[in-house]
Amino acid sequence: MLALLASTLAYSAAGVPATPQQWTSRSATYSNNGIMPGCVGGETLSFLYDFDNRRQKQIWTSGSHAGYTDVMRYDKKVPGEIWSRGYHWKPGQEAGCCYFDLCTSQPCSASTAQMMEKIEVPSGATDEGPSGAHGEHWFKDMSIKFLNITNINDWIVDTSNGMAISNWTSKASLPKVGSCHSTKLYGEVTLGNLTEDDFAYPRLCDNMCGESVMKSLRF
Helix, strand or coil, X not given: CHHHHHHHHCECCCCCECCCCEEEEEEEEEEEEECCCCCCCEEXXXXXXXXXXXXXXXXXXECCCCCCEEEEEEEEECCCCCCEEEEEECCCCHHHCXXXXXXXXXXXXXXXXXXXXXXXXXXXXXXXXXXXXXXXXXXXXXXXXXXXXXXXXXXXXXCCCCCEEXXXXXXXXXXXXXXXEEEEEEEEEEECCCCHHHHCCCCCCCCECCHHHHHHCCC
């Protein structure tokens, strides 16, 4: 009976798996291939995700950010404003920490204030069956056909680890902009046990990041 209840709770009312909202991947890999702006290269990192408390951390181990740490604090609003901030620094050189406003473009406004992205299998996705020893493949075509916008997504969830997402692949294209094939692999995933301390940032981080940093940051 308990096993049946646990299996039932692993799925949302929409029939898709309810993925964990607090987890850590100590071996994540991002790879991008396409001609859409920003769709270049590959990177490895440790990724800390805490959606319920609106905070996120990336510790880069390879790629253009190698050696740096980013902390996004969507839970902490800039006083008097509607957006939050992220913090960027190199461990051991905390005096060089800088901040960036969490907006999709500058200057920030009500329409560009960035919300934390929820990593989940969305409502309406279809179960495509098993993938590997402990995986389940989910698929959804989120394209907007009348605008000629392509957005095709695949997710692999780990049925042995609380339905955590281990692989998220998306294929996107925009008219007159280009296309991008993006894959995010989340390895060595552990669930829960994250605290406020895991998302701390240097106390005197009060200089805005330079334009070169802002251009290369990926949230």
